[in-house]
Amino acid sequence: xxxxxxxxxxxxxxxxxxxxxxxxxxxxxxxxxxxxxxxxxxxxxxxxxxxxxxxxxxxxxxxxxxxxxxxxxxxxxxxxxxxxxxxxxxxxxxxxxxxxxxxxxxxxxxxxxxxxxxxxxxxxxxxxxxxxxxxxxxxxxxxxxxx
Amino acid sequence: xxxxxxxxxxxxxxxxxxxxxxxxxxxxxxxxxxxxxxxxxxxxxxxxxxxxxxxxxxxxxxxxxxxxxxxxxxxxxxxxxxxxxxxxxxxxxxxxxxxxxxxxxxxxxxxxxxxxxxxxxxxxxxxxxxxxxxxxxxxxxxxxxxxxxxxxxxxxxxxxxxxxxxxxxxxxxxxxxxxxxxxxxxxxxxxxxxxxxxxxxxxxxxxxxxxxxxxxxxxxxxxxxxxxxxxxxxxxxxxxxxxxxxxxxxxxxxxxxxxxxxxxxxxxxxxxxxxxxxxxxxxxxxxxxxxxxxxxxxxxxxx
Numbered sequence: 085x086x087x088x089x090x091x092x093x094x095x096x097x098x099x100x101x102x103x104x105x106x107x108x109x110x111x112x113x114x115x116x117x118x119x120x121x122x123x124x125x126x127x128x129x130x131x132x133x134x135x136x137x138x139x140x141x142x143x144x145x146x147x148x149x150x151x152x153x154x155x156x157x158x159x160x161x162x163x164x165x166x167x168x169x170x171x172x173x174x175x176x177x178x179x180x181x182x183x184x185x186x187x188x189x190x191x192x193x194x195x196x197x198x199x200x201x202x203x204x205x206x207x208x209x210x211x212x213x214x215x216x217x218x219x220x221x222x223x224x225x226x227x228x229x230x231x
Numbered sequence: 232x233x234x235x236x237x238x239x240x241x242x243x244x245x246x247x248x249x250x251x252x253x254x255x256x257x258x259x260x261x262x263x264x265x266x267x268x269x270x271x272x273x274x275x276x277x278x279x280x281x282x283x284x285x286x287x288x289x290x291x292x293x294x295x296x297x298x299x300x301x302x303x304x305x306x307x308x309x310x311x312x313x314x315x316x317x318x319x320x321x322x323x324x325x326x327x328x329x330x331x332x333x334x335x336x337x338x339x340x341x342x343x344x345x346x347x348x349x350x351x352x353x354x355x356x357x358x359x360x361x362x363x364x365x366x367x368x369x370x371x372x373x374x375x376x377x378x379x380x381x382x383x384x385x386x387x388x389x390x391x392x393x394x395x396x397x398x399x400x401x402x403x404x405x406x407x408x409x410x411x412x413x414x415x416x417x418x419x420x421x422x423x424x425x426x427x428x429x430x431x432x433x434x435x436x437x438x439x440x441x442x443x444x445x446x447x448x449x450x451x452x453x454x455x456x457x458x459x460x461x462x463x464x465x466x467x468x469x470x471x472x473x474x475x476x477x478x479x480x481x482x483x484x485x486x487x488x489x490x491x492x493x494x495x496x497x498x499x500x501x502x503x504x505x506x507x508x509x510x511x512x513x514x515x516x517x518x519x520x521x522x523x524x525x526x527x528x529x530x531x532x533x534x
Contacts, residue, residue: 114398127291130397130400131289133284143287148447149447192505
């Protein structure tokens, strides 16, 4: 039985690290990313993922007519600027933050309700780093609206 | 510490188990059931083949649902809220998760109409649901105290409500209980739909702003279906899928047409307007069917 102890320890370590990363992600979203929404009201939804360089996440959401929204996309790695774009059902790109200095937020309102897709991507960094090191971190997508 | 893994015949099994368990905690990962099923991606916005590591489907939160009802010109009707005496009925994880969403939608609706005491009472009901689900850090006595201390400050109240919901669903996702987080979201969404359909009553559907909001929920129903489908192996989710399929059958009778979207930037306000028009063909008869179906589902959720 003793011989399994290292493996059980490894199992515990991996699950603990995963849980802690996830918890840190929530903490980051709550304490840092949410402030990007001010003065909009955070809707209360939470979407965050651990992404590495070059990886993407997608989010589908319905936005409603005559409402004003703010999308905030943030990374826990402060040096990382996240790319995001907003695409409609006809695959038209309505917003691309690469055309806006990689802005972390976008404010918009709608004349008609629409399903939109938000695609976020962690660009490959040019920063100097040890060979084979892949940077990864928490990326949060949050929404605010005006009362 | 260095482990010599080669000495163990069971190494692949144990390491495999470790990674499986670890990946479950991250929630929403492709490997844990959010991968898009290409067979279902035949239309609308879901058509593209996904290259994403993670895919999220976002429903209107309880706060957003309540805000949508209010902004459509609705009035406040306390009789529509799920009665507090029902709290003690909810003893299963499914019923507690559903009614966590229901009660947070109710308190959001009450708070937007400045119903301070009702907001407090319903936060306490939501707290009981969260406690029953073992959610330890979302709603505690401090939350109730903060609400009481700021009962006349709507901004802080809305912030507390949004944080409560975020913490509750995040806790469930982090603890490998994604299906319960989904159930809470669906419970809250159905409650918003119930309040809205009841507020319309028998009024004509033409040029009715609340009816338009209800019709627009057809777009969010697509997200509900995707979310549930991602968790359909869970028996509690399977029973909810049946209810939502009944609802979808009614919504399928409604067609929404939308024109091309043109983004127009306002350089002064820095707000982009997505210009487009849309129309729908909802009839009085279909709306009545919709209202009845929503009522039945909501009764199943709350009784």
